[in-house]
Structures are given as C-alpha cells and as structure tokens.
Amino acid sequence: MRLLLALCLVLFATRPAAEEITVFAAASLQTALDPIAESYAARTNDEIRISYAGSSALARQIEYGAPADIFVSANSDWMDLLDERGLLAPGTRRDLLSNRLVLIGARDAEPVDIGPDLALAELLGEGRLAMALVDAVPAGIYGKAALTSLGLWPEVAPRVAQADNVRSALALVAAGEAPLGIVYATDAMADPRVATLGVFPDESHPMIVYPAAATADASPAALAFLDALSGPEAATRFEAAGFTVLPR
Template structure:
C-alpha cells in the first residue's frame, strides 16, 4: 500500500512539473476618473511584462473602505491624498511605495454643445441651471465631489446651488448624467470631460479655488511582490507618462 501511495505521489509531482506556471496577475484598485487612461496603461504593461492586470474602478472612498475591510488589492491609485492617508494610518500601505503620480483639473460641463463661460465668483450658476440639476460626485466622500464643492464654496456659489445638486457614487456616474441629458450641467475632472463626446466644457475652475488635485499610488501591505514593484515602476515609465498626458492628466512623478 505504501508503495502504491508513493507511486501516486510521484505521478502527481510529474503532472505538476509538466504544467506551465501561470503568469502572475496583479489587482489594481483605481479611481473611476482613471478608467480610460489606466485601461490603456494596464494593456501596455501586460504586453511588455507578460503579467495580467485586473483593474477595479470606483470612487476612491469606496475603494479605500473595501481595502480597509480586507479586499485583496495589490495597488491602490486614489484621486486624492486623503483616502491614501487614511490607509497609511490604518497600516494598509507598504512603506516606501507611495508616490504622487498624477494631477488633474475640475471643470464645469454642459450637455451637448454649449458656449464657454468664465467660471468665477460673479457667475450666475443657479440661473444657468434653470429648472435643472447640477451633477456631481458625492460631495463629502468622492474626491471629485469634494474638490467641486470646495471650489463652489470658494467662489461663493455653493449656497445658491446646494439644493439643486444631484450626487452620484463616482465622477463617471456624474458625467453620464450630463451626457444623457438627465442633468444639464455638472462638475467633473477635465479628463472625464475629454473622454465623453456627449458633453462640452463650459469652463475650468480656478486652481486656487480648491486644494491641489493629486493622485497618489501605493502598494498595499504585504503585496509588494517583484511583479507589483515592476508595475509601480511601469506607472512612472515614459510609456505610461505619454498615455496619461494624452488623456489630459498632469504627470507629477519623476
């Protein structure tokens, strides 16, 4: 009997050795505003490195909370430093891997084709909305909504439109509300507006009307394999930089 068991074990070992090792995969949690650019960057990494990449997109707040609850993300790219800070404080990020990767702008958009306006303290945003709503990402949780609310408050416009704001789970959902005409106007990232043919940019919010828009990236605690390190390096490579720039992001990482 023992001889038979040894024979089965030897056979099983031969089978395992004969099966090619599967290429490593990486799981990335990324802010929804990164989708178009990150899809392209991930495909470039897969072609160059031979590793599969799965990217999950949502609002940074939702992704950070999932990571806090144990979601198996290898890499997180947040649309603002605050949610990455929270993971840092919770011991969820791998020390020495955090980098400020990208920058962005927020813009006022309209459904269809519309004439540009000067976005500033003197604009009658409430009047421009008419009977319609202003689409924004969640203003107290999602970075695009947080930045947008800060800008509107800074310009003295928030109180006049607060009751007219329709909030979406993430910035791409807010963008879609405007693109399909459910809301005549919205506040989104410049990169989102560039990715959607159904909207036009009315104007760009002054940079000093809101905190700087920064996208930090980091590996999660215990997930820094050679493959993850390679991916983090690729995000800062010339190939990735060109993709991010083409999609309208400012590249911050050296």
Template structure:
C-alpha cells in the same frame, strides 16, 4: 545478472523521477497571478491603455477595478485583495496610510488633474467661473451633477471650488450626488443634468459633453493622484507594475487623456 541492492534503489528512484517528470509535463504550467489594481474611476481610459502596454511588453497581467477612491480605500480596509491602490486625492491615501493598509515607503504622487464645468454636447452654455457666479440661474431648475461632496474626491474639489466662488449656497439643494465622477459625467452625457462638475480628463473622454469652463486652480486644493502598494499584497509583480506606471513608457497614456505627469510640468 544479479543487481545489487544500492543499484536497485537507484534505478527505482530514477524511474520515479522520470514518472514525476512525465506527469508534470502533462499538466499545464500554473499561470502567474495578475496584479490587482484598485484605481479611481477617472483613471480608467489611461490605466486600461497602460496596463495593455505593460502586458504586451512583459507578458504579465493586471486586473483593474475602478470606483470612487473613498469606496476603494474602504474596501481595502475591509480586506479586499488588492495589490495596488491608485487614488484620485491625497486624503484617501492618507486614510489608507493611517489605517495601515498601504506600504508608506512605496507611496508616490504620480499625476495632476483639473476640474471643469460640463454641459451636454451642443448646449452652447457659457458661464464664467468667477466670484459671485450664479449657477442656480444657469441650471434653470435642473440638477448639478457631482461626485458625492463629502467622500468622492471630484465632489469634494467641486464643493470647495463653489464655496470659494460663493456659489455653493445657491446650488446645494440642486446637486445630484453620484457614487463616482464617471457616474456624474454620465448624468450630463445622457442629458439628465444640464451641468456637471468632473475632471478635465473625464470630459475629454466623453464626446457627448462640452467643457463650459475650467475652475481656477486657486479655488480648490491641488488635485494630486498618489499610488502605493497595499500592505497585504503578496504579488511580486505589483512593484514592477507601479514602477512601470512611474516610467517614461507610461507617460503618453496619461498625457493623452489630459493628465499632467508630476515631474514633467513646464516651468515659466
């Protein structure tokens, strides 16, 4: 039987299509890219849990990178491939916005926190944080662990509070400045510093420290955690993950660590 030229072309095309289908079926499906999140170190416990829950719910994944907000903002500015920036203060998010590295329309304030004075577990230290407090005496020659007071948000809040209470000049020569708040917490947890200033949420995450006192709210600027998508993000799942973090589903993960979710504060 003679096969016409158009029919031969159709058969050849079908054969090629079937062959291509067989090859593609043999290859594994390309995995979706994870959402890359640059987040303040103090968010680690809560964000690890939220990310795991999001993955379980959607099948999508995230890759979380933790450090001081200052370091993360600088890394993003230098071209680090992040999809989402989650800062521990407004100033470093302002910095990112000013430098055009985030999408301002996606920026949202998500959480509040507090700063506390901590001591190693069982130290039985009692220090009222009131104007005129003498922290130098309480340190007894030891070091006061804090995040870098010029860059790390927790360090900046801590310095502001000590200045407000009139205690900064007495302890500034004894401050051990760490690259992020979790590093400052570790100095106290290990007993390498008798006192430290960290977030309330960090203190709650470490059973090796005791909270000595909470700094009065009026002694430092409000502690607000904003998040935003980065300008260079090309991952469509970034917006979905940010939306999840803003949803009621994520709220328990933050509250369990001691954060206050903005918009849920109790009014007196």
C-alpha cells in the same frame, strides 16, 4: 521531432509564470489606465485586473480586507487613511498625477467664465448639477470646495444630483439627465457628448493629486507594475488623456 519538443519544453520552463495583479483605481483614471495595463500585460504576461470606483469606496474596501495590490486614489486623504492603518507597503507611495476641475454641459452649451459672478443657479434652469458625492468622493470634495470658495455653494447645494463617482456624474450630463456637471478635465475629454464650459480657478480648491501605492501584501510583480505607472510609456498615455504627470 524530439529536438523540437525538447526546445518547447525548455522555452515553457524558462518563461515566467503569469502573475495576477489587482489594482483599485479612481474612476477618472479609466481612459488612460486601461491601455497602460493592456500594454504592460502583453509585454510581461501578467494579468492586470482593475476595479474602478470612487476613491472613498475603494479605500474602505481595502481597509476591510479586499485583496488589492495597488491603490491609486484621486486625493491624498484616502491614501493617508490606509497609510495610518499600516496597510501600505513602506516606501512605495508616490504622487503620480494632477488634473483640473471643469464645468461641463451639452455640446451646444455656451462657454462661461467661472468666478464669483457666475449665475450657476440660473444656468441650471429647472435641472440639477451633477457631482460626485460631495463629502466622500474626491471630485465631489474638490467641486464643493471650489463652489464654496467662489460663494456659489449655498444657492446650488439643494440642486446637486450626487453620483457614486465622477464618471457617473459625467454620465448624467452625457445622457441629458442633468444640464451641467462638475468633473475633471480628463473626464470631459473622454466623452464626446459633453463640452467643457469653463475651468475652475486652481486657487478655488486644493490641488488635485493622484497618489499611488502598493498595499502591504503586494507581490514583487505588483511593485514592478507600480513602477511602470511612473515610467515614460505610462506618462505618454496619461498626458494624452489630459493628466499632468508629476515629477518623482
């Protein structure tokens, strides 16, 4: 009995203490990132806490002192802001993923060819076009850029229903509150209530890039999780969710 107790005490003493790692991540990452974090936590005993929102809101929270260890943005601009403020750990930033921009609608809606001749305003009927905030959230910024490039923005701008993040825009279409929406391809895959009606040409908007970095105060445990996000297991899960994994 004493020997068993001694062994238990040794095992307890040698097991690494659990670390809490706080991740701020773009809302579009949730489907892939949740299982990655769960698998990593089970393997390491660390606790991964993830806060999902629009990249703009998350970046501002970090700027104002929110305690995040890792930030994964849906565009480079908001990561650049934190970099300029000296809020990132040097040498930890890397471009992690890419995505595509799509037009979504109800499951029974007809596919369309997205180009300058798309009668988008007519397709909306009396409804609105669901988008993330077009001047702040990356999905909205990309969407506005694409519509502007194709010459479609002026006629639909007054008809846009702006949401706090891309998953909220997805929810508007999924719930039938908006007939059409612009989201990432991965978002469309995540909800069976919507269908992808068309893919925006890559040249119609800046390349969609998800940079990731540790914050200046991140712990060694957070750095290890950041490295895991660039590893083969995470890559498999990201690709299964529809993302393109970028080479390091």
